[in-house]
Amino acid sequence: MSSFMKKSNSLWIFVLATASILSIILSALLGSVKVSPADIFKSPIILYIRLPRVIMAFVVGASLSIVGLTFQSLLKNPLVDPYLIGVSSGASFGAALSLTLAESFGYFWITMAPYMAFVFGLLAAFVAIIFSRKGKRISTTELILAGVSMNMIFSSATVFLLYFFRRSSQGYSVWIFGSLSGVVWKDILFPFIVFVLYLIFAYTQSARLDAFSLGEDFAKIVGVETESLKLALFLSGVFLTATLVSEVGSIGFVGLIVPHMVRMIFGPSHRHSVLYSSLMGGSFLVLVDLFSRIVAPPLEVPIGIVTSFVGVPVFLYIMKSGGKR
Amino acid sequence: MIKLVDFFAGYGSTVVLKDINFEVKEGFVGIIGPNGAGKSTLMKAIASLVDIHKGNLYVYGKEIREYRRKELSKILTLVSQDFFPIYDYTARELVEMGRIAHQNFLPNWTKEDEKQVEKAISTLGIKQLEKRRYSQISSGEKRLVMLARALAQNVKIILVDELELHLDPKHKMTIASYLKKISKMGIIVIAVFHDIDLALSYSDRIVGIKGGKILFDLSARSEDLKRNLQELYNIDFVEINGPGGKKIFPLYK
Numbered sequence: 001m002s003s004f005m006k007k008s009n010s011l012w013i014f015v016l017a018t019a020s021i022l023s024i025i026l027s028a029l030l031g032s033v034k035v036s037p038a039d040i041f042k043s044p045i046i047l048y049i050r051l052p053r054v055i056m057a058f059v060v061g062a063s064l065s066i067v068g069l070t071f072q073s074l075l076k077n078p079l080v081d082p083y084l085i086g087v088s089s090g091a092s093f094g095a096a097l098s099l100t101l102a103e104s105f106g107y108f109w110i111t112m113a114p115y116m117a118f119v120f121g122l123l124a125a126f127v128a129i130i131f132s133r134k135g136k137r138i139s140t141t142e143l144i145l146a147g148v149s150m151n152m153i154f155s156s157a158t159v160f161l162l163y164f165f166r167r168s169s170q171g172y173s174v175w176i177f178g179s180l181s182g183v184v185w186k187d188i189l190f191p192f193i194v195f196v197l198y199l200i201f202a203y204t205q206s207a208r209l210d211a212f213s214l215g216e217d218f219a220k221i222v223g224v225e226t227e228s229l230k231l232a233l234f235l236s237g238v239f240l241t242a243t244l245v246s247e248v249g250s251i252g253f254v255g256l257i258v259p260h261m262v263r264m265i266f267g268p269s270h271r272h273s274v275l276y277s278s279l280m281g282g283s284f285l286v287l288v289d290l291f292s293r294i295v296a297p298p299l300e301v302p303i304g305i306v307t308s309f310v311g312v313p314v315f316l317y318i319m320k321s322g323g324k325r
Numbered sequence: 326m327i328k329l330v331d332f333f334a335g336y337g338s339t340v341v342l343k344d345i346n347f348e349v350k351e352g353f354v355g356i357i358g359p360n361g362a363g364k365s366t367l368m369k370a371i372a373s374l375v376d377i378h379k380g381n382l383y384v385y386g387k388e389i390r391e392y393r394r395k396e397l398s399k400i401l402t403l404v405s406q407d408f409f410p411i412y413d414y415t416a417r418e419l420v421e422m423g424r425i426a427h428q429n430f431l432p433n434w435t436k437e438d439e440k441q442v443e444k445a446i447s448t449l450g451i452k453q454l455e456k457r458r459y460s461q462i463s464s465g466e467k468r469l470v471m472l473a474r475a476l477a478q479n480v481k482i483i484l485v486d487e488l489e490l491h492l493d494p495k496h497k498m499t500i501a502s503y504l505k506k507i508s509k510m511g512i513i514v515i516a517v518f519h520d521i522d523l524a525l526s527y528s529d530r531i532v533g534i535k536g537g538k539i540l541f542d543l544s545a546r547s548e549d550l551k552r553n554l555q556e557l558y559n560i561d562f563v564e565i566n567g568p569g570g571k572k573i574f575p576l577y578k
Contacts, residue, residue, distance in 0.1 A: 029460070047546075055555070072411075075412075076411060078411065078412075084379055106411055135336075135337075148390060204430070204431050206432075207422065207424075207425050207432055208425060210414065210418065211409075211422050212420060213411070213412045214408075214411075214412065214414075214422075215408075215410075217369075217374050218408065220372075220373070220374060220394055220398075221398065221402055221403050222376075222398060222423060222425045222426060222474075222478065223394055223395045223397075223398030223399070223423050223425050223426025223427075223478075224394065224425060225394050225395065257519070263349045263412065266460070267413070267414070267415065267418075268412035268413060268414055269418055271416065324478060
C-alpha cells in the first residue's frame with residue numbers, strides 16, 4: 001500500500017518465485033522412472049506426465065494457501081482452512097456424486113463436477129458456520145468441531161457412494177486424501193484461471209483484509225463494506241476450492257500451514273501474505289507431492305496423508321500458542 | 326454535526342439506549358455514567374455499529390442509515406480501548422488502515438494518503454513506534470497508535486470509548502491532552518470517560534448517561550455539576566478549590 005514497505009516486497013517475491021521455479025524443475029526431474037539429462041526436453045514422461053502433475057500441485061498448493069489465508073482473516077481465526085471447516089470434504093462429495101451420476105445418466109454430469117462440488121462445499125461451510133455462531137461471534141472451538149463433523153459426514157457419504165453405487169472401494173482415497181496422479185495438461189486450465197482471478201481479487205483487497213482480520217466492527221469503522229466483501233471472498237474461495245477438489249480430491253492442512261508460516265516470517269499484512277502464501281504454498285505442495293512419489297516407489301502415498309502428517313502438529317502448535325481467541 | 330432525535334437503539338431485540346435527544350455541533354464532549362449505562366453503546370450507535378430501533382440519527386443533516394459505510398467513514402470514526410488484535414501488525418500498518426475509506430475498489434495509494442499518515446504520526450509523536458509490532462508496545466502507546474489511525478482517517482468527528490482505561494495518571498493525562506489538541510484542530514471529539522475527573526478537566530461539555538437515558542447535558546463549568554453527578558452515581562461529591570480552579574471529586578467513605 002505505501003512506499004514504506006515496497007522495497008522488501010520485490011526482493012522477497014523474486015526469492016520465492018525463484019524457489020518455486022526450482023522446486024517445479026526438481027520435482028519434474030525426479031521420480032521412480034529415471035530420465036537421463038539429455039532427454040529432459042523430449043521425454044514424454046516429463047512433458048506429459050510429470051510436468052502437468054507438478055504444475056497442478058503448484059496451482060493447488062497456491063490456491064489452498066491463499067483461500068486458507070483469506071478465510072482466516074474473514075473469520076478472524078488462524079485455525080481455519082478450507083479443509084478444516086468442511087469445504088473440501090463437502091466439495092469432494094459433490095464431485096464424487098456427479099461422477100456417480102455420470103455412470104447412470106451420461107457425460108453431462110462429469111462436466112457438472114466443479115459446480116456440484118461448489119454447492120456441497122458451500123453447504124458444508126454454511127452448516128459449520130451456522131452451528132458455531134453465537135450472536136455475532138463465531139466460536140473457534142465450535143467452528144472446528146462443526147467442521148470436523150462436516151468432514152466426517154461428507155467423507156463417509158463419499159465412501160458410501162463409491163462403495164454401494166460404483167461397487168468398489170477403490171478410488172475413494174482419491175477423494176478423501178487427494179491425488180495428483182493422472183493429471184493431464186487440459187485439467188489445469190480451469191483451476192488455473194480461477195486461481196489467478198482469486199489471487200488478483202484477494203491482492204487488490206489486501207488492505208481491507210487487513211482491517212477485517214482485526215474484527216468486523218473495526219473494518220466497518222475504517223470504511224470497509226464488510227457484508228459484500230465477506231460474501232464475495234467467501235463464495236469465490238469456496239468455488240476455487242471446489243474446482244481444485246473436483247480435479248484432485250480433498251487435500252488437507254495446506255491452507256493452515258502455509259499462511260501460518262508466512263505470517264510468522266513476514267508479519268500479517270495481506271499485501272505481502274497474499275503473494276507470499278501463494279508462492280510458498282505452491283512450492284510446498286510440489287515438494288510434498290515429490291516426497292509422496294519417491295518415498296516408497298513404485299507406490300504412491302496419497303498426498304493428503306503427507307500434508308496431514310505435517311499439518312496436525314502445526315495445528316496443535318497454533319492452538320496451544322494462542323490461536324484460541 | 327450530529328443530532329439524535331427520539332433515538333432508541335441496542336443489540337437485536339435488547340434495547341439499550343432509550344429516547345436519546347442529543348446534538349453536537351462542535352468542541353469536546355465528555356460522556357460519563359455508571360457501568361452499564363449505555364455509554365459505549367451510544368458511541369457504537371453513532372458509528373452505526375448497533376441496531377437502531379426507533380428515532381433518527383443525523384450526521385451533517387443526513388440520516389445515518391442513508392450513508393454508505395465508506396462515505397460515513399470519511400466523516401466519523403471510533404477509537405475504542407476494546408481492541409485486541411489477533412494478528413500482530415506494526416504501528417505504521419495500523420495507522421495506514423485509517424486510509425482505507427479513501428481508497429477506490431482497486432487500491433490507489435496517493436501522496437495525500439502518505440501525507441495524512443505522516444501528519445497523524447507526527448501529531449501524536451509516535452514516529453519512533455512505527456516499525457514496532459502492536460503486541461510489543463505499551464498500553465499507553467497502543468492507545469496513541471489507535472488515535473493516530475483515527476486522525477489519519479481525516480474525519481470531522483472522532484468518537485472515543487474509554488481510551489484512558491487502565492492507564493497510569495501520566496498516560497491518562499497524555500491521552501486527554503491529545504484529545505483536547507485534536508478538538509482544537511477543529512475536529513469534534515465525543516469521548517466516553519471512565520475517569521470522571523479527567524472528563525471534567527478536559528472536556529467543554531459533560532453529558533451524564535444512566536440506564537440508557539441522558540440524565541444531564543451541561544457545560545463542564547456549570548454550577549449544577551455537583552448535584553447532577555451525585556444523582557448520576559448515587560454517591561456524594563465534594564468541591565475543592567485547587568491550583569487549577571474548582572474541582573469536583575467523589576467522596577469515598
